[in-house]
Amino acid sequence: MSAQAPSVIRGLTARSILIGAILVIVAQAIGDMTWLYTSKTGTINAFWLPFIYIVLLNELIGRTNPRLRLTAQELVCIFPALALVNSIKYYPKGALSGGEALSGYIEKTIVSVGAGMNDPTTGEYWRMMTPPWMFPKDPSMIAAWQTGLTPGQQILWGEFLPPIIYWSLYTILMYYLALFLGFGVWGRRWVDVERLIFPLSIPMIYMIRNASDIDPATNKSRWFRLQEPTLRVFWVAFFIGLIASLIPVFGEIVPPLAVFGAFAWGEQPILIFGLPSIMPGAMAKGVFQVDQVALWLLLPNNLLITAVLAYVVFGLLYQWIGVISGALPYNPGMEFLWNWEDIPANWFPFPYRHVGILGMMVGLGIITLITLRSRFVELARALRGRSEDEYGLSTRSIAWFGLIVTIAILALFTASGVPFIIALAMVVFAYIYWTALARVTATMWWHVDDFANNGGVGTYIFPLGVALGYWPATVPTTGTTNFGLFATGILTIPFNNTWTLRVNGFGPGAAVTYYKIARETGTNVRDALVAATTIIAIGVVFGYVWRIWLLNHAGGLANSNAWAWTAGMKFGNFIGGTAYVPIGATDWVPGLTYGLVGIIIVAVVWFLRSRFAWFFIDPTSLTMSMAVGLIWTWLSGLVALIIKVVLIRTIGVRRFESYVIPLAAGISLGFGAPILLAGLIEFFAVVLPRFSAQFVP
Amino acid sequence: MSELEVIKLALGDKVSNIAWDLDGWVIRLKGSNLTNLKISRRLVGISFDWEWHFVTPLIIHEEVDEAGLHLYREMKRREVQIKRRGMLRYSYEWVTGELLTKVFPEITPESDLLVLLNRDGTLHRLLRRSSIDELYVNTYFELGVASLSDEALRKYYESPTMVGWLITAIKGPGSEWRFGAIVKRIYELLDYLAGKLLNFSRELESRLALL
Numbered sequence: 019m020s021a022q023a024p025s026v027i028r029g030l031t032a033r034s035i036l037i038g039a040i041l042v043i044v045a046q047a048i049g050d051m052t053w054l055y056t057s058k059t060g061t062i063n064a065f066w067l068p069f070i071y072i073v074l075l076n077e078l079i080g081r082t083n084p085r086l087r088l089t090a091q092e093l094v095c096i097f098p099a100l101a102l103v104n105s106i107k108y109y110p111k112g113a114l115s116g117g118e119a120l121s122g123y124i125e126k127t128i129v130s131v132g133a134g135m136n137d138p139t140t141g142e143y144w145r146m147m148t149p150p151w152m153f154p155k156d157p158s159m160i161a162a163w164q165t166g167l168t169p170g171q172q173i174l175w176g177e178f179l180p181p182i183i184y185w186s187l188y189t190i191l192m193y194y195l196a197l198f199l200g201f202g203v204w205g206r207r208w209v210d211v212e213r214l215i216f217p218l219s220i221p222m223i224y225m226i227r228n229a230s231d232i233d234p235a236t237n238k239s240r241w242f243r244l245q246e247p248t249l250r251v252f253w254v255a256f257f258i259g260l261i262a263s264l265i266p267v268f269g270e271i272v273p274p275l276a277v278f279g280a281f282a283w284g285e286q287p288i289l290i291f292g293l294p295s296i297m298p299g300a301m302a303k304g305v306f307q308v309d310q311v312a313l314w315l316l317l318p319n320n321l322l323i324t325a326v327l328a329y330v331v332f333g334l335l336y337q338w339i340g341v342i343s344g345a346l347p348y349n350p351g352m353e354f355l356w357n358w359e360d361i362p363a364n365w366f367p368f369p370y371r372h373v374g375i376l377g378m379m380v381g382l383g384i385i386t387l388i389t390l391r392s393r394f395v396e397l398a399r400a401l402r403g404r405s406e407d408e409y410g411l412s413t414r415s416i417a418w419f420g421l422i423v424t425i426a427i428l429a430l431f432t433a434s435g436v437p438f439i440i441a442l443a444m445v446v447f448a449y450i451y452w453t454a455l456a457r458v459t460a461t462m463w464w465h466v467d468d469f470a471n472n473g474g475v476g477t478y479i480f481p482l483g484v485a486l487g488y489w490p491a492t493v494p495t496t497g498t499t500n501f502g503l504f505a506t507g508i509l510t511i512p513f514n515n516t517w518t519l520r521v522n523g524f525g526p527g528a529a530v531t532y533y534k535i536a537r538e539t540g541t542n543v544r545d546a547l548v549a550a551t552t553i554i555a556i557g558v559v560f561g562y563v564w565r566i567w568l569l570n571h572a573g574g575l576a577n578s579n580a581w582a583w584t585a586g587m588k589f590g591n592f593i594g595g596t597a598y599v600p601i602g603a604t605d606w607v608p609g610l611t612y613g614l615v616g617i618i619i620v621a622v623v624w625f626l627r628s629r630f631a632w633f634f635i636d637p638t639s640l641t642m643s644m645a646v647g648l649i650w651t652w653l654s655g656l657v658a659l660i661i662k663v664v665l666i667r668t669i670g671v672r673r674f675e676s677y678v679i680p681l682a683a684g685i686s687l688g689f690g691a692p693i694l695l696a697g698l699i700e701f702f703a704v705v706l707p708r709f710s711a712q713f714v715p
Numbered sequence: 716m717s718e719l720e721v722i723k724l725a726l727g728d729k730v731s732n733i734a735w736d737l738d739g740w741v742i743r744l745k746g747s748n749l750t751n752l753k754i755s756r757r758l759v760g761i762s763f764d765w766e767w768h769f770v771t772p773l774i775i776h777e778e779v780d781e782a783g784l785h786l787y788r789e790m791k792r793r794e795v796q797i798k799r800r801g802m803l804r805y806s807y808e809w810v811t812g813e814l815l816t817k818v819f820p821e822i823t824p825e826s827d828l829l830v831l832l833n834r835d836g837t838l839h840r841l842l843r844r845s846s847i848d849e850l851y852v853n854t855y856f857e858l859g860v861a862s863l864s865d866e867a868l869r870k871y872y873e874s875p876t877m878v879g880w881l882i883t884a885i886k887g888p889g890s891e892w893r894f895g896a897i898v899k900r901i902y903e904l905l906d907y908l909a910g911k912l913l914n915f916s917r918e919l920e921s922r923l924a925l926l
Contacts, residue, residue: 319888630718632718671759671848
């Protein structure tokens with residue numbers, strides 16, 4: 019696709035800025051309301067407008083008046099408005115995941131702290147410890163957070179102003195750090211030198227490039243020219259995707275089949291019911307995702323085989339042999355649980371999920387950063403004046419941007435009460451872990467697991483504070499009174515990665531995917547960056563203000579889908595007790611040991627893969643598989659592998675190569691297209707009525 | 716074991732010398748119908764899959780006189796390639812070369828080489844054994860960036876500097892972990908095919924001399 023990329027064109031225009039700004043406010047307003055009051059919390063939970071409709075609308079407007087048609091580059095510059103609100107799942111198919119988007123950050127910051135202050139058990143502790151810049155101290159505002167305003171009561175905006183500023187800054191800085199790393203550190207190398215595939219970017223790039231190819235004679239987009247074989251393949255695939263969307267319609271929308279627990283428009287768990295009778299203990303669950311299968315047709319075989327092989331070795335053989343030999347206990351039904359539940363992936367003697375999260379991901383991040391060391395040197399030189407223009411973006415600007423953002427994060431954390439060395443460690447781990455997250459996303463998919471609340475804090479950050487004497491090794495279960503630890507506990511989540519960050523619409527993986535989209539659509543990279551930063555700033559501040567208004571005026575935590583439980587998650591991470599991994603660990607030593615094992619594994623696999631052609635195990639694929647407890651990778655990997663082999667064997671590699679991109683893009687976009695209809699129905703039939711029923715003026 | 720070591724092991728005592736050239740290994744061979752064989756690894760389109768290219772020139776005359784030019788143009792009419800069928804087990808058929816029909820539409824293809832190759836049971840067995848994805852037998856032309864264009868091909872056709880064949884075999888994705896066996900089998904296929912082509916070219920040359 020690189021060879022066909024047009025030259026760099028400006029996308030930041032007065033109208034694209036205006037549309038982007040309006041769109042992010044409208045999207046967050048409707049999206050956050052949907053998030054709070056939907057009955058389909060796993061599926062219709064943000065702003066339900068796939069980007070394909072924006073592109074189609076643009077074509078309709080353009081046919082009426084060509085001057086009003088937005089260019090490809092302008093479309094790229096307004097895209098952040100919807101990506102921010104809808105998560106990374108929006109990129110390939112337009113799917114929504116409010117908890118993994120801006121709303122998710124709001125949940126894990128101000129909502130979480132406000133929920134803690136209302137907690138019947140720990141509320142007093144939270145009210146004592148929470149500073150006024152994290153949440154208002156006024157008891158009436160704390161109470162209204164839980165149940166909403168009483169008639170005649172008003173929001174004390176003055177009380178909320180410091181938390182709005184504080185959490186907006188925290189959230190914006192997280193987004194900006196991801197943008198710096200995506201645009202300044204990872205993007206150029208991964209696109210130009212390593213040529214990573216960026217599967218999530220393919221549908222968007224294909225759609226925008228084709229839709230913006232206008233025939234001057236007819237003033238119509240060539241995207242609809244069915245005479246052209248590849249476009250015909252795209253539209254046939256689009257309709258195949260539409261038909262496949264019956265899977266989420268029946269699996270997530272229509273109640274009788276929704277029992278299988280699918281969510282996020284097509285993340286469909288498949289249970290192999292017969293397997294436990296043959297191989298007790300072996301993992302009998304896999305997630306099937308149509309768009310993932312379609313886009314994984316683009317992946318090299320060895321990545322797919324690695325994902326499948328990891329399942330065979332760890333999910334099947336290790337768990338089965340472990341159970342029948344007595345090395346692992348047998349719990350009936352353990353074969354069908356999720357990766358975050360009580361499964362052998364989280365148990366002694368070989369907790370492969372923790373090996374993946376604490377070791378392999380950390381190792382992958384370190385190795386990747388080492389391979390990028392010359393990029394840091396380039397940026398350092400640019401700071402001193404040797405700047406280069408990279409597709410419109412000067413290396414000096416991005417280097418200063420990164421430096422300022424990094425220093426601002428350190429300053430914010432330190433000013434919040436986090437000891438400076440700990441703040442530094444948090445930033446270092448963010449650089450490492452975010453790099454691994456982005457690499458996995460750019461190579462394969464968004465499925466990896468959380469660092470902070472899966473032992474990352476307990477294994478690496480908490481012991482550092484103990485060693486430096488910042489806090490004691492044992493935390494009282496009633497809650498620490500050490501403010502340094504309290505602030506650290508509050509700020510590590512989501513900064514040091516929970517799902518809200520890793521799958522965010524502008525988290526690490528998404529930021530670099532957006533860079534790829536900008537590059538492949540010939541968009542001036544500086545324009546894309548400025549558009550994203552502007553939209554993020556507007557969206558975040560509006561998001562906090564809007565959420566405060568919504569919760570206060572329409573039912574509070576108790577009468578909405580707000581994640582009050584995230585207070586417990588923060589409390590469990592070293593504010594109110596100690597939590598270690600794997601299950602059963604009583605201190606950080608096992609976590610550190612398995613982390614080291616993981617780092618060694620990924621280093622050895624990386625070395626072998628880069629040294630020997632025959633060594634087909636891919637370190638990124640293996641890391642992703644293990645870190646996400648296998649469930650999210652093996653089934654889609656196996657299906658993609660089979661389809662790919664069959665297609666190559668039947669139509670040959672050359673034709674496969676010509677058609678695979680329109681095929682994958684078409685299936686993904688078609689698969690996500692009905693979200694609009696489902697969203698409209700849910701919004702008008704459920705969300706608005708629930709909101710109005712609870713509305714207190 | 717590195718790629719190079721796998722190649723050495725697979726070809727055993729046939730290897731006289733190996734050197735790196737631009738994008739692949741050039742293996743000078745001994746006791747073989749092939750003089751040298753270039754093995755290179757290339758990316759398949761957008762995907763990060765690798766495919767392996769095995770290219771070998773088969774030079775009949777290193778200088779081109781009038782008879783040589785005639786021979787070269789007659790050989791051009793006989794350019795062939797394989798057509799693969801099947802999914803789990805492939806079957807192969809030799810057909811007229813695509814390059815010939817596309818770049819030289821004015822030349823009438825001749826089918827004697829094609830018939831000869833299609834009737835050869837051993838060759839078919841070697842094809843199936845190697846499960847090759849693509850195999851082209853073209854008249855020799857100089858490799859280089861410019862020679863990839865149709866115009867350069869036509870130019871070479873007008874005034875060739877050497878008379879011979881250029882055989883290109885391509886093995887698609889999924890070969891890495893049995894690379895050694897693949898190298899060996901493709902070598903055996905190319906060696907046998909080269910023998911057939913050499914005999915055919917000599918016989919063609921004799922026929923042309925009699926005219």
